[in-house]
Amino acid sequence: MEIIRTVKELRDRLQAEHAEGRKIGLVPTMGALHAGHISLVDRARGENDVVVVSVFVNPTQFNNPTDLATYPRTEEADVEKLEAAGADIAFIPSVDEIYPEPDTREFDLGPVAEVMEGAMRPGHFNGVAQIVSKLFRYVEPTNAYFGEKDFQQIAVIRKMAEIEGFDTLNIVDCPIKRESDGLAMSSRNVRLTPEQREMAPVIHRTLDESNVWANDHTVEQTKKFVIDTINSFPFMNVEYYEIVDAKTLLPISDWADAEQAVGCVTVYCGDVRLIDNIKYTRRP
Numbered sequence: 001m002e003i004i005r006t007v008k009e010l011r012d013r014l015q016a017e018h019a020e021g022r023k024i025g026l027v028p029t030m031g032a033l034h035a036g037h038i039s040l041v042d043r044a045r046g047e048n049d050v051v052v053v054s055v056f057v058n059p060t061q062f063n064n065p066t067d068l069a070t071y072p073r074t075e076e077a078d079v080e081k082l083e084a085a086g087a088d089i090a091f092i093p094s095v096d097e098i099y100p101e102p103d104t105r106e107f108d109l110g111p112v113a114e115v116m117e118g119a120m121r122p123g124h125f126n127g128v129a130q131i132v133s134k135l136f137r138y139v140e141p142t143n144a145y146f147g148e149k150d151f152q153q154i155a156v157i158r159k160m161a162e163i164e165g166f167d168t169l170n171i172v173d174c175p176i177k178r179e180s181d182g183l184a185m186s187s188r189n190v191r192l193t194p195e196q197r198e199m200a201p202v203i204h205r206t207l208d209e210s211n212v213w214a215n216d217h218t219v220e221q222t223k224k225f226v227i228d229t230i231n232s233f234p235f236m237n238v239e240y241y242e243i244v245d246a247k248t249l250l251p252i253s254d255w256a257d258a259e260q261a262v263g264c265v266t267v268y269c270g271d272v273r274l275i276d277n278i279k280y281t282r283r284p
């Protein structure tokens with residue numbers, strides 16, 4: 001596996017691959033890699049000739065300086081994992097390489113970027129759009145892989161791709177990878193204390209239970225069930241729980257309002273912010 005740190009080197013390296021019409025898979029990450037990321041690399045490996053994984057903690061998507069400062073950085077371990085997973089190129093640039101000057105672009109991402117994470121973390125999705133559009137431009141991938149844990153992020157990236165005219169690029173959503181007790185894999189999980197880690201699977205368990213509950217309850221009742229249940233456990237504090245239309249990301253008030261309803265939750269477990277979601281499969 002090659003480690004590339006500059007945009008020029010990356011572009012030069014990929015030129016020949018493009019010229020020969022080889023399929024390039026891109027897996028954008030912020031490092032601190034876990035089995036969830038590796039499942040994206042595996043998928044990319046199976047569907048492309050060349051696999052590029054970017055490892056870059058993107059400052060413009062953090063609206064909380066402490067979150068940026070404490071975000072885990074584990075480059076050596078990341079490189080080992082990518083090598084073992086069969087990635088061809090690890091693109092690991094510095095902040096100055098990506099932002100030699102401030103990126104002042106404001107993307108008009110519309111409603112998908114305004115609700116939930118968009119409302120709680122102003123500027124976050126604009127920052128995601130900035131970095132992902134840059135990566136798409138540098139790599140010009142055939143396929144780009146994103147995990148469904150960040151369900152809203154995928155919708156935002158699709159919107160950015162539409163605005164920027166990345167028409168031929170295929171955005172591939174990949175299922176959430178979970179620990180054996182159901183906790184969605186996340187780079188932030190390492191920050192949980194042992195007691196919090198023991199409690200955290202209640203998030204997924206409650207979402208699963210709400211899928212059964214939803215058969216006989218309204219959207220409002222189902223939301224209340226999820227919020228009250230999770231909040232009843234130690235360390236857990238729900239920031240928001242919304243049930244939205246999978247396409248528009250807008251909250252629904254009746255199950256009939258969406259072909260596919262998705263519940264998206266953000267929970268503080270102590271001071272660690274965890275997110276998860278569920279696709280409702282109500283019986284007809």
Ligand code: PAF
Binds near residue numbers: 029
């Ligand atoms: O999901 C992430 O890890 C980041 O938001 C992404 C897509 C790599 C952009 O920095």
